[in-house]
Amino acid sequence: MMRGLSVLVGLFISATAFAQNPAALQERLKSIAADPVALRAAVDSGKKVTFFCANCHGEDGISKTPDVPNLAGQNPAYLLEQIRKFGSGERKDAFMQGLIKVLKDDERVQAAAYYASIPVPPSRADASLAARGKELYSRNCVRCHGEQARGNELYPRLAGQKVPYLQTSITRYRDGTGIRNNQLMAIATGNLKNEEIVAVANYLTQLP
Ligand code: HEC
Ligand code: HEC
Known part of the structure; x- marks a missing residue:
């Protein structure tokens, strides 16, 4: 004891x-x-x-x-x-x-x-959702997360991340649940509909 x-x-x-x-x-x-x-x-x-x-x-x-x-x-x-x-x-x-x-x-x-230090391989995605997601990403996300979504010191890498995790995280920022808060992300995701979040996640997961 x-x-x-x-x-x-x-x-x-x-x-x-x-x-x-x-x-x-x-x-x-x-x-x-x-x-x-x-x-x-x-x-x-x-x-x-x-x-x-x-x-x-x-x-x-x-x-x-x-x-x-x-x-x-x-x-x-x-x-x-x-x-x-x-x-x-x-x-x-x-x-x-x-x-x-x-x-x-x-x-x-x-x-x-x-x-x-470890490389992350891209995952498979729904091609038509990914195409829609690419447009949304270019309009709403690229200025921070970067052309190839590889991020930098200030912004996380999104390329190759899991779809369900991306979906949950983006939705939490949008909804301001208190589980995970960020002012920049709340603004960037404020107008996204649920199906648009799914599309963006499909685009991001298949990026190398
Ligand atoms: C103004 C800059 C900015 C814009 C625009 C922006 N983000 Fe972010 N994003 C951030 C910052 C900063 C963080 C880290 C916040 C934190 O510490 O929780 C982040 C975090 C994230 C995360 C969490 C990643 C992880 O590994 O958990 C996801 C997913 C994400 N952003 C997706 C997006 C998407 C999708 C868009 C476009 C709809 C977008 N972001 C637009 C700045 C931005
Ligand atoms: C029991 C399962 C479990 C174990 C063990 C675990 N994690 Fe996690 N980790 C999670 C989950 C689930 C999340 C996502 C939480 C969320 O949705 O925000 C996470 C998120 C993270 C993140 C944030 C990633 C991002 O993209 O924002 C980091 C960093 C992390 N874990 C590091 C670690 C480290 C280091 C250890 C070992 C000390 C560890 N984890 C052990 C389940 C686990």
Whole structure:
């Protein structure tokens, strides 16, 4: 009993000691990314610290479950930011909010570097929906997420993501459910009808 308690207290102290402000952590990620040797080491460690994430996000970050996102190929700064948001409760998910607490700051950076380093293959889509989705994407989304939907430090990659996950995420932003809020996304999706969201998701999933 006492031993269990002291382990718990120890965990708490080390978690507090490691906690850094989010900007400092993003800076650390950036400096690692700029150094090939440090990046290689972070990617290797990232694979180890994410072994149990694979249960849901799949081997190498390609999810086998439709409503669980691929993490492979995603922008590392975005991944790190979402990990922070789950940790703080700004982004809500029953599993993720609890699970993410096991990762220390360094491990969060390593996990982001690891997943970002893996290529994500395109998925199959309905061709006519995808054609309609392309028009909608060009009009409403391209200026932030980019011509090929590969995103950047500020905006997530959407290319190759799962249709059901895309659909759910876009709908949540539009509806302002509180599960996931973003002002820019609320405005960009405000006028989309449900069937237009399905079309955009079909377009995005088949992009390489
Ligand atoms: C029990 C299943 C499960 C496990 C295990 C799990 N995740 Fe998740 N993860 C999810 C689900 C479901 C979502 C999508 C939540 C939503 O709909 O917003 C998600 C979302 C994410 C996202 C956001 C991706 C995006 O595109 O915005 C990141 C980053 C992430 N998980 C990282 C991790 C890491 C790192 C681990 C291991 C420490 C992990 N997850 C373990 C189920 C899981
Ligand atoms: C003004 C810039 C902007 C525009 C325009 C925009 N987005 Fe976004 N989008 C963002 C930002 C910023 C985020 C990350 C928000 C967050 O942290 O939750 C995001 C996140 C997303 C996500 C979540 C990705 C993930 O992995 O969970 C999806 C899906 C998405 N956008 C789709 C779209 C679609 C579809 C459109 C067009 C209808 C669009 N976005 C237009 C800025 C934009």
